[in-house]
Amino acid sequence: MTEKREYTDDYPEKTLYIPGPTEVREDVIEEMAQPMFGHRMDRMTDLYTTIVEDTKDFLGTDNEVMILTASGTEFWEASTLNLVDENVLVPTCGSFSERHANVAERLGKNVDRLEYEWGEAIKPEDIREHLETSDTHYDVVATVMNESSTGVRNPIEEIGDVIAEYPDTYFVVDAVSALGGDYVDIDAHGIDVIFASTQKAFAMPPGLAVCVVSDEAYEREVGKDSASWYGGFQRALDYYDRKGQTHSTPAIPVMLAYRKQMKNMLEEGHEGRDARHREMAEYTREWAYDHFDMFPEEGYESQTVACIENTRGIDVAATIEQVSEEYDMAFSNGYGSQLGEKTFRIGHMGEHDVESIKELTDAIEDVAGL
Ligand SMILES: Cc1ncc(COP(=O)(O)O)c(C=O)c1O
Structure with a gap:
């Protein structure tokens, strides 16, 4: 108890x-101490469109960006619900990739693991061999970029190039502890979904999760019978398209801090x-x-x-x-x-x-x- x-x-x-x-810069922390405003005010549109477009600029991606009040864990769930009908392949090489597999299991999906010893990295050739020889069609291959439990950086670029040869298999990357501190060319390697938490290499306070979504992943969700509501790509991105805001009340103070820090990140x-x-x-x-x-x-x-x-x-x-x-x-x-x-x-x-x-x-x- x-x-x-x-x-x-x-x-x-x-x-x-x-x-x-x-560590979070003092000027970024100070941004949070402002009088509150409403999430349907024009000021919110200014704030949200600024942080979304600045994030696209920073990451150099033409894909869509959603920023949700959540931690990265939300996008383990949402990407599974939005993209997986039945089968997902999760290469596991430590605690966080194992948890990703566990989340998909809890959501009732059939999870096949490709297991590595802790400390080992996931190898693109193993993914290729598995996809080539397996009788199972995988809706998604879900890979951790930076396995925070073992300190391994997986070669997600090469893995993405392999998965790109399988057009009906989507590639989901958990970049929670890497994005912002480890360059990745998102659009060049067939990455359909990549997400991060703000409290890691973005050096922001916790409370927001960022997800970059390809057009194909968006369309895939649209064609599915069921998907995540809160983390639904369609709901978030359509709302952004129409109103430049979030579908539900966000953590406004943390978004204010995000705005400031993303400017710093753009500068660097x-x-x-x-x-x-x-x-x-x-x-x-x-x-x-x-x-x-x-x-x-x-x-x-x-x-x-x-x-x-x-x-x-x-x-x-x-x-x-x-x-x-x-x-x-x-x-x-x-x-x-x-x-x-x-x-x-x-x-x-x-x-x-x-x-x-x-x-x-x-x-x-x-x-x-x-
Ligand atoms: C690789 C990885 N994935 C997912 C998570 C979960 O992220 P969050 O705690 O922001 O939900 C973590 C947290 O440390 C992580 O390191």
Whole structure:
């Protein structure tokens, strides 16, 4: 039984190096403290059309964009309901891809898993072989881009090129912890649906999820007998087309913050953010090789989350605790009971740069006596 623990006004601020939520700029946070306005006012149309069109610009996509008050999880459900009649293939390589499969099962779909050891990346040739040899027709192949539990970046571009050879099979990409910090050319690789949560590499407060939808995916939903209501592509995109607003009341303060941060992101550019995240990933990897080892299969390391193998057997929980106490910095243990002490994770995403990541690695060195 959970008991109430009264929230107080007295918590020390921690710099966030967890794989989301991550650090949010002060000017972005301040945007949220504005008097409220109505979601059917013209001002809302200004706000929503600005954030949608700026997001398309930033991502460099001609596909449609919907921004919903939700977390990324919403689009596991919605993309399944909107695109899958019967069968979905989910390559699983960690906790989040496994949960994606689980969501589809809960929605009554037939889920075939292509299982990888945790730490391994999904290989395009395996997808090709499976699609070629299976008797099952898959409505969707659903793949995680950045498996946040293992720190693996899957080659979704090459996987998309394979799936594009199967025109009746749609490609859904969970890019929750990658988009905004790891460049992806959405339109060039047959990606029908790709989604992210704002609290990760977008470096915004939590509360919104962004989904990019191809025309084919939209049409597919229109032709289906049933689909998601809240996360329905048709409902959201038609409403945008007619009114430039959302179909139901959005988290307006978070959208105000989004507007501000998306301007910052546009200024830096998709490629610019990609380069900064690559530098952070390279720095963290080198540091990990100096002191520990990397958990993911070589060549597939994430650009936003380092999953470091605890080869020295340090007490991960105690180190996290002490770094938090002494340095007011928060990083993460390994995901779940399987990786809890065997690995630890550093979220190098959003507003961070090599300098700020180095501050954390210095703190870990100090506390763990490296
Ligand atoms: C890869 C991945 N997918 C999905 C999710 C779920 O996202 P949310 O918590 O925003 O619903 C997460 C959360 O960490 C994630 O890392």
